[in-house]
Amino acid sequence: MIQIQDLQKRFGKNEVLKGIDLEIPAGGIYAVLGPNGSGKTTLIKSVLGLVIPDKGSISLSGERIRNRWRYREALNYLPQIANFPGNIRVRELIGMIKDLRQKRSEEAALIELFRLQPFLDKKLSNLSGGTKQKVNLVLTFMFDSPLLILDEPTSGLDPASLLSLKKLIRKERENGKTLLVTTHILQFVEEIADQVIYLLEGKIYYQGTLSGLLEKTGQTDLEHAIAAITSEKQDA
Ligand SMILES: Nc1ncnc2c1ncn2[C@@H]1O[C@H](COP(=O)(O)OP(=O)(O)OP(=O)(O)O)[C@@H](O)[C@H]1O
Numbered sequence: 510m511i512q513i514q515d516l517q518k519r520f521g522k523n524e525v526l527k528g529i530d531l532e533i534p535a536g537g538i539y540a541v542l543g544p545n546g547s548g549k550t551t552l553i554k555s556v557l558g559l560v561i562p563d564k565g566s567i568s569l570s571g572e573r574i575r576n577r578w579r580y581r582e583a584l585n586y587l588p589q590i591a592n593f594p595g596n597i598r599v600r601e602l603i604g605m606i607k608d609l610r611q612k613r614s615e616e617a618a619l620i621e622l623f624r625l626q627p628f629l630d631k632k633l634s635n636l637s638g639g640t641k642q643k644v645n646l647v648l649t650f651m652f653d654s655p656l657l658i659l660d661e662p663t664s665g666l667d668p669a670s671l672l673s674l675k676k677l678i679r680k681e682r683e684n685g686k687t688l689l690v691t692t693h694i695l696q697f698v699e700e701i702a703d704q705v706i707y708l709l710e711g712k713i714y715y716q717g718t719l720s721g722l723l724e725k726t727g728q729t730d731l732e733h734a735i736a737a738i739t740s741e742k743q744d745a
Pocket residue numbers: 520523525543544545546547548549550551552
């Protein structure tokens with residue numbers, strides 16, 4: 510589904526991606542992990558065409574994405590911070606995004622799942638952070654696309670909404686979708702991820718199953734595995 514070769518990106522003197530090679534087959538949940546500032550969002554934005562790499566290539570379903578934009582019709586993206594104008598009401602925003610994408614959408618079941626009915630006529634500026642995130646999740650999941658890219662989807666969610674999100678993500682996997690998810694919530698990764706992609710200092714430190722990462726680090730849980738990677742780097 511996604512092929513990345515020798516991807517490099519720097520911002521001024523800051524070399525963020527130092528040659529990323531990645532192959533993500535279609536179907537399944539891929540968790541993109543790594544410390545703050547390790548380049549997870551930069552990697553995701555490169556796939557979305559929102560960051561232009563300095564070097565390397567990215568292909569989606571066998572076609573290079575550079576200078577094309579139509580491929581974006583086949584993916585749904587949840588940004589880490591979605592900045593919609595605060596004076597728009599939730600119902601209007603959903604309508605606007607539907608008009609923009611011109612794709613069949615199924616928002617009603619999602620509004621129900623996240624219990625958003627009481628908020629439909631409220632302005633975004635009057636919503637709590639968690640409720641805004643639920644609205645953003647509706648905007649992301651309401652379209653049927655083969656690839657979903659979710660940047661910190663759990664952000665601000667209460668436990669009940671987190672359960673709803675996990676249910677939703679698993680349903681998408683059952684439907685054969687590919688999900689690329691960044692998160693710092695390790696329990697979430699342990700519960701939903703089929704594969705882990707661990708970014709460290711601009712390179713892929715590990716790609717594979719969670720059990721493979723535990724084996725590589727000699728640990729019994731993800732929290733300790735990540736602590737082991739960090740201290741290994743500090744000692745190096
Ligand atoms: N547009 C930009 N201009 C300059 N520097 C940037 C830009 N975008 C990202 N960076 C820098 O690139 C590095 C990687 O940032 P990025 O947001 O990709 O990390 P991340 O792994 O997603 O971090 P976090 O876990 O904190 O969300 C950081 O040092 C950041 O300051």
